[in-house]
Amino acid sequence: MFTLVIGGAASGKSEYAEGLILASPHRPRYYIATMEPFGPEGQARIARHRALRRGKGFETVERYTDLAALALPRRGAVLLECLGNLTANELYSPAGAGTLEGAVSAVAGGVEALLPQCADLVVxxxxxxxxGRNYAGDTDSYLRALAEVSRLLAQRADRVCEVVCGIPTWHKGAGV
Amino acid sequence: MIFITGPLYSGKTEYACSLLGCTPEGLEGRAVRDAQELARDCADLEALADELAQSEVVIAAEVGGGVVPVDPRERAGREAAGRLACLLAQRAERVIRVFCGLPQVLK
Known part of the structure; x- marks a missing residue:
């Protein structure tokens, strides 16, 4: 089962997504971390997410770019977090694809390559x-790339939900 | 009138095309796109909504999320866009929000 969980900042999407993995009967549980640890704010964010996952049996795999080349040791329940970071890394990191089209295909293609390696996947x-549209240049490219990745994956996913205040609202699957 | 809304780049135009069975160019004359832009500098939003309601389809991007813009003109434009969307939704027979390419019927 492939579930796409989308939400705004601090909407409770991570916790909800994690709950879906904890409810999965499949093991091992992998957490694919995508955030490059830049600066104290980034490190604090990573520490907060690590603390939330502690004791839940996740093996953390760090992957910032080129998701398609990732090989997981076993087929289990996989939590990939998040598309926003992966897309930014592909657009702006020296190791990334560097173009809008390249970033879209690296992230969407990366998830495609991950799918057969997962019994359950939550992205x-x-x-x-x-x-609003009031962003120039780089930010607009980022919005376009992330929106396209999201549309492609929403089409591919079995279920799509938007988390609002920690509550999932379903756009696809789960009885919609 | 069918009112289609949703975030930027969420697939609203593509959905309108599938609804009307036409290409994006074919929307010309049948659908009004980027209605949120028309709200900016509009003196009478009710009249604008009445006029737009004569179209088959009206499409507007949701622009009211995120932080309130610092620029007063942007702030006013965003405010007007939100108000216009409410007025359009009242006048529409159907309201659809497209999220990640997936349509959800709101009304």
């Missing part, structure tokens, strides 16, 4: 496109 995405 966390980010709602960032409802704050």
């Amino acid at each position: 966390v995405g980010n709602e960032v496109c409802s704050g």
Whole structure:
């Protein structure tokens, strides 16, 4: 089962996504971390997420770019967090694809390559496109790339939900 | 009138095309796109909504999320866009929000 979980900042999407993995009967549980640890704020965010996962039996795999080349040791329940980071890494990191088209295909293709390696896959995405069009250049490319990745994966996913205040609202699957 | 809303780049135009069975170019004359832009500098939003309601389809991006813009003109434009969307939703027979390419019927 492939579930796409999308939400705004601090919407409770991570916790909800994690709950879906904890409810999965499959083992091992992998957490694919995508955030490059830049600066104290980044490190604090990573520490907070690590503390939330502690004792839940996740093996953490760090992967910032080129998701398609990732080989998981075993087939289990996988939490990939998040599309916003992966897309930014592919666009802006020296190791990334560097172009909008390249970033879209690296992230969407990466998830495609991950799918057969997972008994259950939960991908966390980010709602960032409802704050207006008033962004120039780089930010607009980022919004476009992330929106396209999200649309491609929403088409591919068995279920899509948007988390609002920690509550899932379903756009696909789960009885929609 | 069918009102289609949703975040930027969420697939609203593509959905309108599938609804009307046409290409994006074919929307010309049948659908009004980026209605949120028309709200900016509009003196009478009710009249604008009445006029737009004559179209088959009206599409507007949701722009009211995120932080309130610092620029007063942007702030006013965003405010007007939100108000117009409410007025359009009242006048519409159907309201659909497209999220990640997936349509959800709101009304």
